Amino acid sequence: MPDSKDKGKGKAPQRPEEGEEAEASNKSSSNTKKISPKMIESLMNMNPALKNELASMDQDKATQLLANMDMSQLLTGLSLDGKNKKDMASYKFWQTQPVPRFEDQANQKAITQGPIKIINPDEVSRTPDALVEGFEWCTLDLTDPEELKELYELLNNHYVEDDNAMFRFSYSQSFLHWALMSPGWKKEWHVGVRATKSRKLVASICGVPTEIRVRNQKIKVTEINFLCIHKKLRSKRLTPVLIKEITRRCYINGIFQAIYTGGVVLPTPVSSCRYYHRPLDWLKLYEVGFSFLPHGSTKARQITKNQLPEATALPGLRPMEVKDIDAVYDLLERYMQRFQLNQAFTREEIEHWFVYKKTEGKDQVVWTYVVEDPQTHKITDFVSFYNLESTVINNPKHDTVRAAYLYYYATETAFTGDEKALKKRLLVLINDGLICAKNAKFDVFNALTLHDNPLFLEQLKFGAGDGQLHFYLYNYRAAPVPGGINDKNQLDEKKMGGVGIVML
Numbered sequence: 001m002p003d004s005k006d007k008g009k010g011k012a013p014q015r016p017e018e019g020e021e022a023e024a025s026n027k028s029s030s031n032t033k034k035i036s037p038k039m040i041e042s043l044m045n046m047n048p049a050l051k052n053e054l055a056s057m058d059q060d061k062a063t064q065l066l067a068n069m070d071m072s073q074l075l076t077g078l079s080l081d082g083k084n085k086k087d088m089a090s091y092k093f094w095q096t097q098p099v100p101r102f103e104d105q106a107n108q109k110a111i112t113q114g115p116i117k118i119i120n121p122d123e124v125s126r127t128p129d130a131l132v133e134g135f136e137w138c139t140l141d142l143t144d145p146e147e148l149k150e151l152y153e154l155l156n157n158h159y160v161e162d163d164n165a166m167f168r169f170s171y172s173q174s175f176l177h178w179a180l181m182s183p184g185w186k187k188e189w190h191v192g193v194r195a196t197k198s199r200k201l202v203a204s205i206c207g208v209p210t211e212i213r214v215r216n217q218k219i220k221v222t223e224i225n226f227l228c229i230h231k232k233l234r235s236k237r238l239t240p241v242l243i244k245e246i247t248r249r250c251y252i253n254g255i256f257q258a259i260y261t262g263g264v265v266l267p268t269p270v271s272s273c274r275y276y277h278r279p280l281d282w283l284k285l286y287e288v289g290f291s292f293l294p295h296g297s298t299k300a301r302q303i304t305k306n307q308l309p310e311a312t313a314l315p316g317l318r319p320m321e322v323k324d325i326d327a328v329y330d331l332l333e334r335y336m337q338r339f340q341l342n343q344a345f346t347r348e349e350i351e352h353w354f355v356y357k358k359t360e361g362k363d364q365v366v367w368t369y370v371v372e373d374p375q376t377h378k379i380t381d382f383v384s385f386y387n388l389e390s391t392v393i394n395n396p397k398h399d400t401v402r403a404a405y406l407y408y409y410a411t412e413t414a415f416t417g418d419e420k421a422l423k424k425r426l427l428v429l430i431n432d433g434l435i436c437a438k439n440a441k442f443d444v445f446n447a448l449t450l451h452d453n454p455l456f457l458e459q460l461k462f463g464a465g466d467g468q469l470h471f472y473l474y475n476y477r478a479a480p481v482p483g484g485i486n487d488k489n490q491l492d493e494k495k496m497g498g499v500g501i502v503m504l
Contacts, residue, residue, distance in 0.1 A: 093240040098475040100268040111479045113215065115256065119475075124251040129244060131193060132236055135202065137245065140190040142180055148173050150201040151192070151226075156391070159228045167290070167390040167401065171226075174363040175388065179225065179504050183348040184209045188249050189222065193238065202230040205242040207250065211344040212259060212501060213337070214478050218344055222250045224260040224474075225504060247474075258474035261503045263467060270473050271341065271499050273448040273483040274491075275465035276457045278434060280404075281443040282306045288392045288401060290444065306461060310439075312432040320368035320382065325351050327379035328370065328410075335410035339451070339500025340481040341471065354384055354408075363387075366407065369436060371429070381425070383409040383433040385445070386504070404437040406430070406447035407502055414452070423455040430456050449484030450499035454491045464491075471499060 098117035128137050142148045152173045159169050171179075180190060185208050193203035207222040224246065229238050250258065277290075282302050285291035293299065320328065329350045336342040345353075354368040364387065371381035384407040392398050413425040437445050447453055447462060448469055471483075481498035485491060 093243075094267045099266075099472070100270075100477050102268050104268060104477070109479075111477060113217065113478045114476070116475050116477050117256075119251050119256045121251055121254060124248060126252070128248065129241060131238075131241065134196050135193050135236075136196050138192040138194050138201075139188055140192045140201075140204070140206075141187060142176065142190055147201075148176060151176060151190075151204055154201050154204060154230070155226060155228050158231050159226075167288075167392060170389045170391045170400065172363050172365070172387075172389070175365050175386075176226075177362070178352075178365045178386075180206050180208060182208050182210070182352050183346065186253065188253075189246065191242065191246050191249065193242070202233055203238050203242060204228050205246045207246055207258070209255060210349070211346075213342050213344050214473070214476070215340050215481075216337070219257050219476065220255055221473075222246075222255050222258045223503065224258050257476045259501070259503070260472050260474065261469050262472065263469060265470060266472065268472075269470040269480070270478055271471045271481045271483040272485070273450050273469050273471070273499060274485050274489060275467040275469065276447050276449065276453075276462035277465050278445040278447070278460060278462040279306045279443075280308070280434070280438045280445055284398060284443050285401070288395050288398050290401065308431075308435050308438050310435070312435050313428050314371050314381070314432050316372040316374050316380075317369055317432055318372065319356070320354055320370045320384075322351070322355055324370050324379055324382075325355065328354060328368075328382050331379060331382065331410045331412065332408060335414055336500050338414065338497065340498050341478075342500030343502075354382075367404075367436060367440060368407075369433065381409070381411040381413075381429050383429050385433060385437055387442070388504075401444065402442045404440075404442040404445045405502075406433070406445065406453070409433070409451070419455075422452065426452060426456045427459055431460055434460065448499075448502075449491060449495075450502070451484075452496055454484045454493045454496055457491060469503070471501070471503070 098115075100116070104111060131137065140147050140151060142151070152171065155169070155171050155176075159171070189207040189209075191205050192201050194200060195202055205224070205227040207224045209220065210223055211218055211220055213219075227239065227242060229236075229242075247258075250256070279285050279291055279302075282291060282305075283299060286293060286299065286302070291302075293302065325347060329345065329347050332345060332350065336344070354366060356364055356366055356368065366384060366386045368382060368384040370379050372378070373380050385404040386407050388403055388405055390401045390403060392401055409426075409429065411422070411425050411429060413422050416422070434445055445462075446465075447457060449457070468489075482495040483499050484495050486495055
C-alpha cells in the first residue's frame with residue numbers, strides 16, 4: 001500500500017500575461033488531444049511509469065492509450081525536477097501490485113468497480129521481509145513522547161521539500177497525534193526502520209483505518225501517509241519494502257484496500273486535483289519566495305488586493321463545540337454523499353477530526369466553525385481548516401510559513417437544488433473561513449479543486465498553484481472521478497462532484 005510522501009503542494013506560479021489563459025480556455029478541447037512527438041517525449045521522461053508501460057505495447061495501442069488519457073493527468077508533475085519523486089523501484093514494483101493499469105484508461109466504460117485481488121489472510125506471511133544488513137523493523141509507539149519526537153524529527157529533517165529546496169513541511173508533534181491516532185488507530189500500522197547499531201529511526205510509513213464510499217459502495221481502507229526515508233539511505237531502495245510491510249500488516253488485520261495521494265503520476269490515479277493558494281500575508285509570502293510581484297504591480301497594491309475584512313459576515317458563526325457533534329455529523333454525512341469518492345465519517349471521527357480540545361502542551365491543529373441560526377438554533381453550515389507549517393530554508397528574515405489548509409465544510413443550501421444559491425452561500429462561508437484564518441495569524445490559505453471548491457476559488461482570490469494532487473486506490477478498481485479541473489488543468493465547475501475526501 002503506497003504512500004503520500006510527495007504531496008504536490010507547490011508554490012504559486014507566475015500568472016500568464018493577461019488574455020493568455022482566456023485564449024487558451026477558448027481553444028477547442030479537441031486540440032488538446034493532438035500531442036506532438038516532442039510533447040510525448042517530455043511526457044515519457046517525466047512519467048517513468050507511463051513510459052515503462054507504453055514500451056511493452058505495440059505502437060497503435062500506445063497511441064490510442066495516449067489519446068484517451070486525460071491531459072490533466074499526463075501534464076501534471078511536469079514542474080517537478082526529480083528532487084521529491086518517489087523512489088518506486090523504477091516502477092517495476094508496480095507491475096507486481098494490485099493497482100489499475102494505465103491502459104485501463106483507454107476503455108473506462110468497461111471498468112468493473114471492485115477489488116482487483118482477493119486476499120486470503122491465512123496465506124499472508126506473519127513475518128516481514130528482511131531488510132538490508134544493518135537495519136531492522138520496529139513498531140512506533142506514538143503514546144511514548146520520545147518515539148513521537150523521533151518521528152517528528154525524521155519528518156522535519158527528511159520529508160518533502162519543494163523543488164527549489166526553499167520550503168519543507170514541518171509536521172508538529174500535535175499534528176502527528178491528530179493525524180495518526182484517529183478512532184480505531186492501530187499501533188502496528190505505525191511502521192519504522194531503525195539502524196541496528198545506533199537505534200536511530202531512519203524510515204517510516206504509517207496508516208490509519210477509515211471507511212470511504214466509491215460511488216456509494218462503502219469500503220474499509222487504510223489511509224497511508226508519512227512514508228519518509230533518511231536522505232542518506234535513499235539509494236537503499238527501501239520504499240517498496242516499506243510499502244510491502246504496511247500492506248502485510250493491513251492484510252493480517254483484514255483490511256485489503258487503501259487510499260493514498262501523490263504529487264506525481266503513478267499507476268493509476270482515480271482522480272487528479274490542483275492546488276490553489278490564497279495569500280493572507282502577501283508581503284511575507286513575497287519575502288520568502290512563495291508569491292511573486294506581478295509585472296506592473298507594486299507591493300502596496302498586492303497587499304491592498306489581498307486584504308480581508310476584520311469581522312466575519314455570517315450571523316451565528318462561532319467555534320464548534322462538543323455539543324455540535326451530532327448536528328455536524330448529520331450535515332456532513334448528507335453533504336459528502338453528493339460526491340462520487342468521499343469519506344464515510346463516524347460520529348467518533350467527527351469529534352476527533354473537528355473538535356479542538358485544549359490540552360496542555362499541545363498546539364491547536366484544526367479550526368472548525370459552525371453557523372447556528374439565531375432563530376432556530378439549528379446548525380446550518382460549518383467550515384474547517386488545519387494547520388501545516390513549512391520551514392523556510394535559508395531565509396534571513398523568516399523561518400516558518402503558517403499555512404492553513406481547507407479541510408471539510410458543508411451547508412444546508414446544497415440541498416435546495418439551486419446552484420446559484422449554493423455558490424453565493426459558499427462565497428460568504430469560505431470568505432469567513434479566510435478571515436478566521438487571518439485572525440489566527442496564518443500566512444496563506446491552501447485549497448484543492450475538490451468538493452465544491454471551483455464555485456469560489458477564483459472569486460475569493462485564490463491563485464492557481466504549480467502543485468497537483470493525484471488520488472489513488474490500492475487493490476480497488478474504479479472508473480476515474482472528476483477532480484474539479486478540465487483537460488487543460490483549469491478550474492471547471494462542470495467537473496465537480498467527484499472528489500469529496502481530503503487527505504492530510
